[in-house]
Amino acid sequence: MAEKIGLGIDLGTANLLVYLEKKGIIFNEPSVVAFDQESGKIVAAGIDAHRMIGKVHSKISVIKPLKNGVISDMYAAKELLTYVFNKVQNITEKELSNSSTVMCCPSEVTKIERDIMIELANNLGIKDIFIEEEIKAGALGAGLEIFKSKGVMIVDIGGGTADVGVLSFGDIVLSRTIRMSGNYIDAEIMKQIKKDYKVEIGELTSEKCKIELADLRDNAPLTTIRYAGRDIVRGIPKYVEITSEDVRRILVPTYTEIVKLITAVLKDTPPELSADIYENGLLLTGGGSMIKGIEDFIWKRIQVPVRIAKNPFTCVAEGAKYLLKNRGDYLVNPMQL
Ligand SMILES: Nc1ncnc2c1ncn2[C@@H]1O[C@H](COP(=O)(O)OP(=O)(O)OP(=O)(O)O)[C@@H](O)[C@H]1O
Ligand SMILES: [Mg+2]
Known part of the structure; x- marks a missing residue:
């Protein structure tokens, strides 16, 4: 019989990381997938789909399968993971059905939200599924x-x-x-800029602005960066000068x-x-x-x-490595409870 593979999935609101036992992290890209509306086929996933946010015509839909840490679009989540398994690593259906898989979730999820994760695993053909809290996996992965x-x-x-x-x-x-958390700050920055400067900026620009200008230090220097947006009164493209103070007010x-x-x-x-x-x-x-x-x-x-942590983005997936290695001791299949 083929050797059982071990998989760790950190399906985050912003980023998806997949850990494959003996290989390491095989995928680390945004949790985004783009579909052709007519054929229903995936046109891009991960970083390529992320680049499309706010930039595509109506025949393509760009979807983030998670909201606030939990699955909000089951079909998109399944397609994104299938894409990663098939295209990135060529993991077969047989290997998936014979895998031990750890999926991580926020600690305070409802039973329904947890069940949706189990359903996702079932839809992917994974039988041996373990749901583990992100903070526990993150603590282990951070050492x-x-x-x-x-x-x-x-x-x-x-x-x-x-x-x-x-x-x-x-x-x-x-x-x-x-x-x-992060997405909330991005949305609030967008709202604030629209209100204060009458300029609409996109989601990607807002995140970029947060990353470039965010500073929580009391004596943080005042910095200004110019971003492109759209004048809401005249509807034409317009640059807006955003300051670190604008971001701080939300941060x-x-x-x-x-x-x-x-x-x-x-x-x-x-x-x-x-x-x-x-x-x-x-x-x-x-x-x-x-x-x-x-x-x-x-x-x-x-x-x-x-x-x-030294590895703030990858520690949850790295924690899955530890959990898989010691699966006999630490993992309990929720379907056997
Ligand atoms: N240098 C930075 N400064 C501030 N925020 C940052 C920086 N780099 C990334 N971020 C933010 O971190 C968030 C992504 O972090 P992470 O990958 O840990 O989230 P996630 O695991 O996908 O989400 P969750 O666990 O909440 O479902 C995004 O909101 C992103 O904008
Ligand atoms: Mg996370």
């Missing part, structure tokens, strides 16, 4: 020692959700999620909400574990942890030392 009797805190700031969890003895003691309240979430989790953490966290600090993962000055921003508000 945190979670199996000791010591509390560790992990904060994942992704595209769709901010997830805070405390782990001890190898599992999550408590966790909370808010569906307010600060959003990251304040994330700090409130951390505080809420700390409040409910048993005292012995919270003492460990105050001593050892918390670990940040996900793309939203890349913002300048984030460590000080959190430290000043709650006096807990903050570290950023």
